[in-house]
Amino acid sequence: MALDLIFFARVLVFPGFLFLLVLVLFFDWLERKIAARFQNRMGPSYTGPFGILQPIADYIKLFSKEDITPKQTNKLLFVAAPILAFSLFAFALFFIPIDGSNVILNSSFEGDLILVLLLVTLANFGIFLSGWASLNPYSEIGATRVLTQFLGYDIPLIILAIGPAFLSKSLSIVNITASQTLPFALFIPWSFALFFIVLQAELEKDPFDIPHAETEIVGGYETEYSGRKLAFIKLSEDFQFLIGAALVTTLFLGGAHGPVLFGVPEFWHVFWFMVKTVGVVFVLEYVGNVSARLRIDQVVHGSWKLLIPLSILSLALTVIVEPSLRSVIG
C-alpha cells in the first residue's frame, strides 16, 4: 500500500505530472521573457511577479474558449492527434531522471534512451497528423514541412545521442547521467555543439521555425485549431521544448548530478537539473533570436548534405578518441 502511495505521488505530483506541468509553464515563461529582452521588449509583466503566471493564464483562457471543429475535417483524427502528441511527449518525459531517478521508480532499463527518442518521433507524427487532418492548404503545407524537416533532423539527433551512450557503455538514461562525473560535453564538444544545432531544428525554433512560419502559412499545422485542442498542441510544443532541453542536460551535461550534493539529494538533483536546463534554454533562445528563418529547401539540404555526414563523422571521432578518454571518465 505504501508503495502504491509513493507511486501515485510520484506519477501525479512530484516529479510527475503536476511538477512537469509547472516546469513546462515556467520554461514557457522563461522562453518568452528571454526572447522579449533580446527584442528590447518587456515580455510578460503583469500576471504574477514578473509575469510568471502569464502562461498559466494563457492556458486557462485557451481551455475556456470556444472549440471549433471544421465540418470537412476527419473528426477523429482532428481531435485525437493533439492529445496523442501531448501524451507521447508527457510519457517521454517520465524517463528523464529529474530528481536522480525516473518518475516511475525502477522503470529505467537498458534502451530507454531509444524509447524516449522513439516517443518523440511518434509524437511528431501526431503533430503532422493534426495538420494533415485539418484539410486546409496552410495546415497541409505546414504538416508536410513538419515531416520533411523532422525526418531530416531526427536521424542526426539519434546518431549524435549514441555518442554519450557509447562513452558510458549504456543505453539507459539514468546510467548515462550517473556515469558523468565530469559532463560529457567536455570530452566530446563536437557532438555537443552539433546536438544543439540539430535540436534547434527539431524544436522548430528560429532559424528552423519553418513549419509554423506565420508570414508564409499563417499558423502552419495549427491554423484550424482553437480552444482546448489548440491548448493541447501548444502544451505538446512546450513539452517537446522541455524534452529537448532535458535531453541535452542529461546526455551531455551530467543531468541531475552536480558538484554540490549534501542534505537531501533530491533537492540538489532538481536544483542542478534546473540550472543546467535553464542554461540550455538560454542558448537555444539566443540562437533563435539572432537569425532569420531559413527556407525549407535550405534546411533539407543542410540536414542531408551537411548534418548527417557531420554527425556520423563526429560519432566516428568519438569512437576513435574513446580509449584515451577512458582513464578520465573512469
Add this chain to the structure above:
Amino acid sequence: MEKFENAIEVLKNNLADAIVELNVPKPRKAYILLKPERHRDAISLLLKHVEDAELSTISGTDLGNEIELNYHMACGGTVTLKNRVSREKPVTRTITDILPGANLYEREVFDLLGVTFDGHPNLERLMLPDNWPKGEYPLRRDWEPHANQENESNSEETSQTEPAAELDDAGSVINVVMGPQHPVLHEPERFTFKVDGERVVDAEMRLGYVHRGIEKAAESMMFFQDVFLVERICGICNAAHTTCFCQAVEDIGNVETPPRALYLRTIIHELNRVHSHLLLLGVAGHLLGFESLFQHVWRDREPIMDTVERITGNRLMSGFNAIGGVRRDIAPSTVEKTLKNVEEVRKRAKFYKTVFEEDATLRLRTEGVGVLSKSDALKFCVEGPVVRGSGIAVDVRKDDPYAAYGEIPFNVICYNEGDTWARLMVRAEEVVESLNIIDYALHNLPPGRLRVRVQRKQPEGEAVSRVEAPRGELIHYVKSDGTAYPYRVKVRSPTLANLVAFPEMIRGAYIADIPAVIGSLDPCFSCTDRMVFLDTQNGHRWHWSLDEINNSKNRNGLM
C-alpha cells in the same frame, strides 16, 4: 534636361503629322495632343530613342463628349501624350504589347471610365468589386452614387459573392490564397498562388479592397481641402502626396513658392522617407522571421517620429504642406534637436546596413530571390527602390528636381543584383542618404516667408507633378476648369507600378519567398486602391457620402 529635350525633338521630327498641339508650359513638362490612335507610335518612338523611358501612368479624363487618355511618359521630365476617344464608343488600341507595364493602368481606366483597350491580354476589373453593375463608370463626370444599391447587389446577375468557386485544384497544384487577411499583408488585398509542393507556379492578385474613392471625392472638394484629402491616401508617405498635389496646383496657378518653404518641404519629405524605409526594413525582418531585427529597427525609428511630431505637431499625419508653401516654421531649438536625432539615427542606420550586408541567414533568404532583371524592370515600368535595385538609377529627385532637391547634393543609390537583397540594401543606404539631405537642408535653410496666399479659384489648366515618394515615383495629375474645385485629380502611387512585376518575380520561387518578395516591394495598398467599400463577407456594398468620408477619413487614411 537633355533627355527631355531630346524626347521632344524626336517627337517633333518623326511625328509632326500626328501632333495636333504641343505645349511646354514649364521646363521638363510637355503636353502633346495627338491625333486619335497615334499614341502607340509616339510611345514606341520614345521607348526607342530615349534611354530608360518609362510609362508613369495612364490617366483618363471625361471631357463631356470625349474621354481624354493621358499617357504620362517619364523621360527626363514628363511628356504627357493625349489621345482622345469618343465617349459613346470608347475604344482604343492597347499599348501592353509595346509596354507590358501598362497592363494595370489600362485595366484601371477600363474599370473606372469604361474605355476598352483592343488587344489587352486580360481586361478585367481592377479596383471595383466583382459585383459592381455593368455600365457604371464612377469617374465619368455624370456618374452619381445611387441612393440604395443594396437590393441590386443581391440580385443574381450582378452579384458574385464568393470568388473561391473559380479555384480548381488540378493534380498536385493547389491554390493557396493569401488575403484579404493574412499575416504577410498588413493591408487587405488578395493574392492567389498556384503552388506545386513548395514551388509557386503562378500568382494572381486582386486589388481594390481598400478602394476609398478619393479621386472622385477630390472632385467635390475645393483645392485647399483636397490637400488634406490626398494626405489621407497614405499615412506613411503623406508628405509625398501633399507635396505632389500642392506642386500640381501651384503649377496650374503659377504660384512662386518661397525657397524656405521648399526647404522645409524637403525636410519633412525626407523624414517621411527615413521612417518609411526603417519601417520596411523592420517589416522585412519580421517577414523573414527575424523578430529581433524588427523590434530593434522599430525602436530606432522612434526618434524620427518624435522629430516629425516636434516639427509638425503630429507623429504621422503632418498636415504640413499647403498650396503656396508650408504651414509652420521650424524653431532654432527644433533644428538643434533634429540635428541631434539625425546623428543618432544615422549611427543606427549604418549599423542596420551592416546587418543586412553581413547576416548569413538574411542573405540566404534574400539573395537571388525574386530577381527582376534590368530589362524587365524597364518593361514593367517599376519605380523607386525596386527599379534602383535592378541597376537603373532612376530617381525623380535627380531627374526632375522639385522642392529644394536641385540645390542639395546627394547620391542616387543603385544596386545591380535585382534581387530582394538589393532592394532592401537600396533602402538601407537611402536612409543614410536621406539623413544627409536633412542635415544639409537644416544647415542651409534660407530665410524668408513660409507661404504665399493662394486664391481658392484656380485658373483653367492642367498639371502633372511627380515626386519621389519612399516607395518610388508618385504622380499626381490635376486638371482645373477655372473654379475652386478640381475637374479631375488622378493619383498613381508607386505600389501600383511595382505590383505589375510581382507575378514575374515570384514565378518559380518557393512559398517561403513570397513574404520576402512582397516585403521587398514595400506594398502600400491604401495608396494603390482608392473608391467603393466592399464587405467581402456577404458581398454587401455601399457608398459613403461625403460627410461620412469627412468623418472617417482619419481612421481610414492611416496605413
